[in-house]
Amino acid sequence: MIPLRRPRRPMIATVEQRDAHGTAVRLDTGRGHFTAETSASVPIDTGVAPWVPATYALAMRVADSLELRAGTGVTGHVDREQRAGAAAAGAMFASWFPEVDAVPMEAGLAGNDIVRVPRDGRGVGCFFSLGVDSFHAVRKHRDEITHLIFVLGMDLDEHDGSAAALATERARAAATELGKELIVVRTTVRRVSDPLRVPWPRLYFGPALAHVALCLAPTLSAVIVPSSPPITSRHGSHPYVDPLWSSSRVRIVHDDDDAWRPTKIAEIADWAPAMRFLRVCYQEQAETYNCERCFKCVSTALCIRVAGGSSAALSPDVSPETIRAMPLAPEHTDRVEWIRDRLREQGDDPSVLAALDDAIAGAHRRSRLQGIADRVNEEIYLRL
Numbered sequence: 047m048i049p050l051r052r053p054r055r056p057m058i059a060t061v062e063q064r065d066a067h068g069t070a071v072r073l074d075t076g077r078g079h080f081t082a083e084t085s086a087s088v089p090i091d092t093g094v095a096p097w098v099p100a101t102y103a104l105a106m107r108v109a110d111s112l113e114l115r116a117g118t119g120v121t122g123h124v125d126r127e128q129r130a131g132a133a134a135a136g137a138m139f140a141s142w143f144p145e146v147d148a149v150p151m152e153a154g155l156a157g158n159d160i161v162r163v164p165r166d167g168r169g170v171g172c173f174f175s176l177g178v179d180s181f182h183a184v185r186k187h188r189d190e191i192t193h194l195i196f197v198l199g200m201d202l203d204e205h206d207g208s209a210a211a212l213a214t215e216r217a218r219a220a221a222t223e224l225g226k227e228l229i230v231v232r233t234t235v236r237r238v239s240d241p242l243r244v245p246w247p248r249l250y251f252g253p254a255l256a257h258v259a260l261c262l263a264p265t266l267s268a269v270i271v272p273s274s275p276p277i278t279s280r281h282g283s284h285p286y287v288d289p290l291w292s293s294s295r296v297r298i299v300h301d302d303d304d305a306w307r308p309t310k311i312a313e314i315a316d317w318a319p320a321m322r323f324l325r326v327c328y329q330e331q332a333e334t335y336n337c338e339r340c341f342k343c344v345s346t347a348l349c350i351r352v353a354g355g356s357s358a359a360l361s362p363d364v365s366p367e368t369i370r371a372m373p374l375a376p377e378h379t380d381r382v383e384w385i386r387d388r389l390r391e392q393g394d395d396p397s398v399l400a401a402l403d404d405a406i407a408g409a410h411r412r413s414r415l416q417g418i419a420d421r422v423n424e425e426i427y428l429r430l
Contacts, residue, residue, distance in 0.1 A: 315355030
């Protein structure tokens with residue numbers, strides 16, 4: 047059954063400059079009024095261009111068109127490259143996700159649409175969450191990267207208290223050790239996308255990153271987005287889509303390394319900065335850097351163990367009790383089975399291997415029970 051969609055209306059996005067380091071957009075969505083703000087530790091582009099991906103992806107979900115304004119009653123302008131790219135990104139998302147539609151974007155045409163603006167001494171940035179994908183991309187492109195971009199307001203918010211402060215402190219320390227300049231960005235775009243039910247990892251994550259990248263045009267001519275899901279998955283940040291959000295001022299580059307996560311971990315397990323500052327945990331915690339109990343923490347620690355590495359931020363010495371208590375979704379059993387098989391080949395602790403067997407068996411059991419529940423629910427639905 048296809049759910050009926052609510053009637054849509056145009057979404058009006060009015061961009062406001064706060065100061066040289068801050069920008070905001072006011073949204074009239076037809077489902078309420080929202081405001082999103084973004085600021086950075088460096089001067090940013092306070093014009094309309096950075097808000098194109100962030101607002102267009104929202105409009106695809108809740109509106110029948112997007113009208114961009116540079117002030118009350120003043121039409122916003124975007125360059126031809128950005129206009130064409132947004133349309134292409136929208137068409138691709140619409141072909142992937144049934145809940146969104148490509149929509150027209152009403153905006154004036156900026157004058158800098160003929161030739162891409164040269165670098166003019168600007169740098170190359172890379173998003174840097176301190177995670178596996180980030181460190182893998184930084185090591186791969188370390189000679190060309192000049193800046194690392196640490197964002198608060200996406201997976202980690204300043205309201206997370208000491209966890210956010212600690213992560214920011216570690217990001218600064220890592221950037222210093224790597225010889226790169228750190229840019230700290232704060233954004234509230236997720237406080238708009240979540241209430242509007244625009245799926246974060248599935249759809250909005252990529253456009254939100256593109257928004258941040260375009261904001262940094264005064265400092266950066268190109269921004270690298272570390273790869274995450276495999277290229278075969280349909281995801282908000284994807285090598286086919288991310289570059290389409292580029293403008294004539296900033297080129298967005300997806301690091302389309304389709305390496306499996308355990309492979310990436312193996313390639314950074316001997317790199318001291320990664321092992322010192324690695325942060326993989328997105329659990330809600332007040333005091334800790336990595337909880338060392340969730341699936342991401344445990345599986346990453348075990349992959350480091352397979353690779354023979356040692357991390358100060360995430361101990362590879364995982365207890366059997368922690369493995370058995372780890373929340374393991376059925377879709378992740380392949381990775382854990384791979385870890386178990388590699389550790390068995392290496393003659394690892396039998397109690398750890400037994401705990402991995404138990405965790406895998408439990409995930410398979412939950413998958414079978416869920417399948418039975420789904421079939422029962424479908425039978426009940428058909429009988430109604």
